[in-house]
Amino acid sequence: MLCTNGHNNADDAAVCRICGVNTFSAPALIVKASAEYSGMAIASMVLGIVWIYGIGSILALVFGYQARKQIDRTGQRGTGMATAGIVLGWVGLAGIIFIVFFLTAVFHSVHVVPCPPNCQP
Ligand SMILES: [Zn+2]
Known part of the structure; x- marks a missing residue:
């Protein structure tokens, strides 16, 4: 799963392991963007x-x-x-x-x- 800064994390991550934000891109939005x-x-x-x-x-x-x-x-x-x-x-x-x-x-x-x-x- 991607954080809002675009870092790849484990699917169950609570915060980004690289930049520390706790916001993640919603999978639905990713699917929609790459439809x-x-x-x-x-x-x-x-x-x-x-x-x-x-x-x-x-x-x-x-x-x-x-x-x-x-x-x-x-x-x-x-x-x-x-x-x-x-x-x-x-x-x-x-x-x-x-x-x-x-x-x-x-x-x-x-x-x-x-x-x-x-x-x-
Ligand atoms: Zn990040």
């Missing part, structure tokens, strides 16, 4: 970046919102990454919608308004 990153938050950000024609974006949103709930419950790290995944997810979905509209417009301009037989290209 691991949420795997779902990491997955969310990565999927938001890789995009995969919008599939990654949808998964990034699902994982991002799940990760936020999990982090609230467990105190894990990764809130920023979960938020990044959610933002990237929405941006990615906006991108796929834009592309679908763009391709639809191109398709219609080519096929719905055909060039009459006597027109000059």
Whole structure:
């Protein structure tokens, strides 16, 4: 167990054997400070970046919102990454919608308004 000055002591020590203080860092605080990153938050950000024609974006949103709930419950790290995944997810979905509209417009301009037989290209 660590004293508040960072010295290592036996778990049942009453005072620090090095500096003599009787205050020790609470184990819960140490666990909290070294908490691991949420795997779902990491997955969310990565999927938001890789995009995969919008599939990654949808998964990034699902994982991002799940990760936020999990982090609230467990105190894990990764809130920023979960938020990044959610933002990237929405941006990615906006991108796929834009592309679908763009391709639809191109398709219609080519096929719905055909060039009459006597027109000059
Ligand atoms: Zn000490």
